Amino acid sequence: MTKKKLIIVGNGMAPGRMLEYLFDKNKDVYDVTIFNAEPRVNYNRLMLSPVLSGEKTYEDIITHGDDWYAEHDVTLHKSACISGIDRDSKTVTSENGITASYDKLVIATGSNPFIVPLPGKDLDGVLTYRDLDDVDRMLEAAQRGGRAVVIGGGLLGLEAAAGLKMQGMEVTVLHLMPTLMERQLDPAAGFLLEEEFNSRGIEVLTKANSHEIVGDGTGRVKAIRLEDGTEIEASIVVMAVGIRPSADLAKSVGLETNRGILVGDDMRTSDKDIFALGECVEHRGMCYGLVAPLYEMAEVIADNLLDGAAEYTGSVTATKLKVTGVDLYSAGDFAEGEDREEIVLRDASAGVYKRLVLKDNKIIGAVLYGETADGPWFFDLLKKGTDVSEMRETLIFGQAYQGGAPLDPTAAVAALPDDAEICGCNGVCKGNIVTAIKGKGLTTLDDVRSHTKASASCGTCTGLVEQLMQVTLGDAYNPAAVTPMCGCTPLGHDEVRRLIKSKDMKTIPAVMQELEWSSSGGCAKCRPALNYYLVSDWPDEYADDYQSRFINERVHANIQKDGTYSVVPRMWGGMTTSKELRAIADVVDKFNIPAVKCTGGQRIDMLGIKKEDLPAVWADLGEAGFVSGQAYAKGLRTVKTCVGSDWCRFGTQDSTGLGVKLEKFMWGSWTPAKLKLAVSGCPRNCAEATCKDIGIICVDSGYEIHFAGAAGLDIKGTEVLGLVKTEEEALEHVVALTQMYREQGHYLERIYKWAKRIGYDEIRSQIMHDADKRKAYFDRFVFSQNFAQVDPWSERVSGKDKHEFKPMAVLQLEAAE
C-alpha cells in the first residue's frame, strides 16, 4: 500500500507532539513533510526563558534533533515559509520555490507577537519575545549592557524582564494595567509579585501608557516616552504584550477565520482535508496560548488523521510563572461575584498568599503565591468539580492536612489518586507514570521523561515526578544516578576515573577502546577530561596529549574573541619589581600590544597579541625572569596576598611570604578546573581569601585554612578546614587538600562543587584528622610536580611545538581564470 501524504505547515511544539501521537498509533500510514519558517529543528519554546536567563542552552531544549526526523522518515524543510495553498490540486508552495502535494494538511502556523502600534516601533533595538532568534537578539543586546524596557507585565514580559536582569541589564517593566498579570492573578498576588520584582532591582511601572519610542537619530532606539511625558532611556525595548493567532495564510486561501482559524470539535477547518492546530486556532470562540490545550488538540488530530472520531471540547488552563525563585500558580476563574465565596490565607513573613474561589461548594479558581506545591491538587479538584464541603475548614492548607497530621511530601504523592494530574503541560496523570515505570522498567528521570513526557516541558513538576519514582521504585530509584561524561559514553566521570586506575589504562585510545566509546575519536568534551585524568593519575608515565587540550592550554595563552591572544606572566604572590615592570613596558612597546590590564589575581595581562608573536614575546619576558602565569590553565593560577606583617600595622603573619611559598611550590600543577588561592595577613581579609578555592586567614595563633569558596557564576563563602600552627603545616594541608581534589574532582568541576559532592566533613576528616592520609596526598603531589614544573614558555622559546605558531604555507593565488 502506498502511503498517504501529510504536510504540516509549522514546526512548533504542537505539531511535534502531534507527530509523536501519530507515530505511536501507526507509523505506516503517512509520508510526512514539514515546512518550517524557522531555520531549525523542533525545540521547547516554554524553555526560552531559562535560555535567556542563562540557566539553559539551546542544546538543552531541543525536542527533536535532526536524527529524530531521519529516524522517522520525516522530510523537514527548514527556513521554508509557505506562501500558497492550492486547495483544488491539493498542493502547497513555499517562498523558496518548493511545491509538494498532500492528502491531508495540518496548518500550525502558531501566533505572532502583537506589536503595539507606537511611533518608533520599527527602530533598531525594538524586539519581541517569541522565538530563539528573539532570545539571541536579547542576549546580544545584554552584552552591551544598558537599560531594557519591557512593555507588558504578563507572563512573557515578566519572564523576559527577569532573564534580562540576570544577564546584567538594568530593567524597567511598563504595564498598562494597575497590577501585574491581571489576567491570571488577583490584585493581591499581583502586588506581591511586583514587590518581588522590585526587590530584584527590576523597576515596575504600572498604569504606564507608552506614547512613543524615541530614536537616537541613527535609527536605533534611545528612550521610551510615556503618555505623561516621562522619558525612560532604553538600549532595547521588548514588546511582550500578547500574541495574535497567525491566520493570514489560512485566510488567504479562503478558509474560514475569525481571530484565529475556525475549527470544529474534530479540529477540521472549513476544508475537510485541512486541520488547524495550536495557537493559530480558534475553537468555540477561544484562542489558546498555553501548551496543555495545544497538546490536547494534537492528540485529537492524530486520531482523526487515522480516521478516528476524537473530539476536542476545550480546556481549562493553569499557569505557572517560570522565573527562578518566584513560585506562582493560578488556575480557573477568580473574579469576585455575589454567588462566590473565597478562602484566603496570608502569611506575610513567609511571603505566602493563597486564595481559592468557590461556587456551590466547588473550586472554580485558585491563586497561589510563594508556596505552590498544592497547585496541581487544587487544579485537580477544580477540573473534576469535586464537592469540597467536607474539607472546607482545612482546604486552604492543602492536601497534606486532609488526613489530620501533615504528610511528608512523598507520602502526599503516594496518597494521590491515579487520575491526579502530575504534569500540567503534557496532561500526564499519576497512573500513566506509574504504569510506564512498572511496565517498561524505567529507573531514571530521563527515561520517564522520554516515555511519558511528564516534566519534559517546563520542568516545574520534576520534583513531583521524582517523588513518584521514589514511591514506585523504592530503593531501586537512585536520584543520584550517573550523568554520562558526554555523548560518547554512558559512563560518568567517577566510573571513568575509577576504571582508569583499576584497569591500568594509560592512553586515551586505550580508555576509549576498553570502555567501548561510541565515537571514533571522542569529542571536545571527553578528550580534555580523559587527558587530565591520565595526567593526574600517571604523572611519570603518561605522555600529555596536546591535541586533546583546549587551544589555550595548547599554546599557553588565552584566546580572545578576535583570535588574538593574551599573555599573563607570573608575579609571585602579586609582588613585582621595577625591573619586571620595565621589561613588560618594553615588550608592550616592541610588539605594539594594544591593551595592558591588571587582573583580579594581582598580575598584569597583555592583550591582543598575534599568535605568531607569542614565542618572541615570551623570549623577551623570559630574559627578565618571567615564567608563564598559567592564566589559561585548568591548574594553579594565582595566589593573591596582602602585605601582611612586613608592612601592615594589623598583620599577624607574613602572608606575602606564605603566598609566594605556596605559589612556588604548586605552580605548574594541573587540577580538574582552575585553582585560585589567597592568603590574608589578618581577619580583615584584604586578600579576599574567603571566596577563593583555597584561602588562608592568618591569626595570632596560626593559620586558619579555608576552602570551597566561589565568586563567579556562583557566590559562596568558604568553609573552614581547620586551624594549624606553623607555615609548614599550612603548606602541607593546602597541598594535601589540592591533591585530594586532583584525584577525585570531575574535569571542569571547581573545588566548591567537588567539596559539596564529597561532603565537607569527609574532607576535614581526611586532611585535618588523618595524618597518614594527609602525608600520602602530600607525597603524591610532590611526586607529580617533578614532571609538571617545567616552564612552558621557555620550552616553546627553545622551539617546542613551533608548528603551533607559524602558518604551514603562504599562497599567492593567481587570478581566477
Next chain:
Amino acid sequence: MNAETRNWVAVGELADIPREGARVVKTDVGCIAVFRTVDDDVYAIDDSCPHKGGPLSQGIVHGTSVTCPLHNWVFDLATGLAKGADEGAVSVTAAKVADGKVLLAADDLARCAG
C-alpha cells in the same frame, strides 16, 4: 571537472601537521585550515567559524570533526556543515596527500578568490 584533472597545489609535508591537529595556510583571500585526522586523512576548510569568526584551525579535532575554540560549534571536515543543533557551513577545499605532500585543489582556492 573531475578530481583527476584538477590543478593541485602543494602546501607542505603531511608530517608538518600533527595528527588530530591542524595548520593554517594563508592566502590573499583568507586563511584555510588544513586538518590531519588520526588516520592521516587530510581535509581543508575555511579557518573562520560562521558563528563569530572563531579560528577553526585552533579547535579540538575528533574523528572527522572539529570543535570551534570560541563557542563549541562542531563542523564536519568533509562537508563543512555544522553538526548538531547549529546551522551553518564553511567552504570546503579539496585536499589530498601524495608522496607525503599535502595538496590543495587550486580551483577551489580560486573559487574562494572569485
